[in-house]
Amino acid sequence: MLKLSDEFPLVPGLCYLNHAAVAPWPKRASEAVRRFAEENIGTGARDYPEWLKVEKRLRERLTRLLNASSTADIALVKNTSEALSFVAFGLDWRPGDQVVISDEEFPSNRIVWEALGPQGVEVVQVSLAGSDPEGALLAACGPRTRLMSISSVQFASGLRLDLPRLGAGCRGKGVLLCVDAIQQLGAQPLDVQACDCAFAMADGHKWMLGPEGLGVFYCRGDMREKLALHEYGWHMLEHAGDYDRTEWQPARSARRFECGSPNMLGAMALEASLSLLEEVSMQQVAQLIEERVLQLQEGLERIAGIQLHSPLNPARRAGILTFNKDGWDNQALFSKLREQQVICAQRGKGIRLSPHFYTDPMSIERSLTVLSQLRQG
Incomplete structure (x- = not known):
């Protein structure tokens, strides 16, 4: 028991x-890292195939945690800001496009959109102070709105939004929904299919009880090839590991956003931490x-x-x-x-x-x- x-x-x-900032690890995460360190001291990467099995389990646990349709929707990223940047600088913006956010967002979910100013993108900040914050956010979506990016739980007030309602409203307006889920994932159930979001992201070091430096980026299948890539390397290829192949293409899965070697140390810890959340x-x-x-x-x-x-x-x-x-x-x-x-x-x-x-x-x-x-x- x-x-x-x-x-x-x-x-x-x-x-x-202080779990909304940086959480302690459970003992099983610490033990996983200890075992990994001892392997590295003694045998180096001799058992790398076994490490990849842990990474595979991590992707599977994240798929279940988000209720994504497939592990192909899951990318392992450094942090929430990196995932938000993949979206912000991957979409094909046009001058006059608008992004709707709230006036309570953590800087990660504000600055990345304001950085699109030179491309003519306008950021619309909406107050959440009223009795119907979802209604206010949806009312701000006009014909020029391309995307709504919202924290599912606001970092300072703790306000939790009705994501299925926002997803349905955005879909009806032809607006993409991007969810910064860092203050919800690991604390409350989150269903990316039920809320019909195009993108969702979160760091592992808060409610998921993992280390800093490893997070998750959910990218819905129909959106993956619509995000222009700005990072390239051996790991993000469809035929990663075939080092003699001269022709290449990005992976069809969300691994296309993982340009280089994985954070295997972080994967050991986060996989163990998520096993505890699943057990409970x-x-x-x-x-x-x-x-x-x-x-x-x-x-x-x-x-x-x-x-x-x-x-x-x-x-x-x-x-x-x-x-x-x-x-x-x-x-x-x-x-x-x-x-x-x-x-x-x-x-x-x-x-x-x-x-x-x-x-x-x-x-x-x-x-x-x-x-x-x-x-x-």
Whole structure:
């Protein structure tokens, strides 16, 4: 039987509530990397075919996690920004084209589109502050809109959007949907087919509990050849490994976006981490995260001077709860919490807390106690 304390040993006094930034690894990921390192010390790449089997399992796990139609839709990339750049600089833009985003996006999902300005592409930022953020986003899509790029969960507020509704609305308007899924994938189920997105991407180092430097890029089959390639190498070829072939073409699969040697070290860790999420099941992961977020919400609401800046409706959030405290500068409060071993982040209007499914409820209670005992800064 799975024991979460074996995967995430408790560190006395540490309250880790920062999975929306960089997550701890489960023990099985650490062990996978240790074994990989020992193999490299002892036998080098003698067993490289076995390593490729791990990479294959990783692609299969990501396919299931996203409910993609095939592993052919999955590329392994360095990070979310790289995948967004593949889309932004792969599409055939025309002067006057528009990209619709929200006014709450992490810089990765803003700067890449603003960088298209020299090509005459206009970025339209939409406020999500109203009661119908999906309606506002879709209303901003006009005849010149080519693409909507949206975070499924906003990094600062934690607002979760209705992706199937956005997908259906974009399809009806002839607009491509691109989803930055980094704050949802691994925290909540995500179905790229149900939301009819053309592209989705996420890093592995947040809710997927993996290392930095390895992420996933989902590219729908009908869109792969519509993205112009700007990176070339031996690995992205249809006949990769046939080194004597002089004629070549890009891989028909999403591997066409992987120009060179893979991040095998990262693959070892991320494959192991995703095996844990599959063992628990994403439905159970989401339920346990919601229980912990609710515990934080109810505890914060009992503390004088706390204002919450995240949705209180469970259908509108994933794993993020952001707040501020009267009399405290956010930077000072963040620093004080870190001194007390409450690991969090300063984002948006306040302090962002982000527990995962395995987070010990007692560490949440300790965090709330620390907050309740703070005197005015």
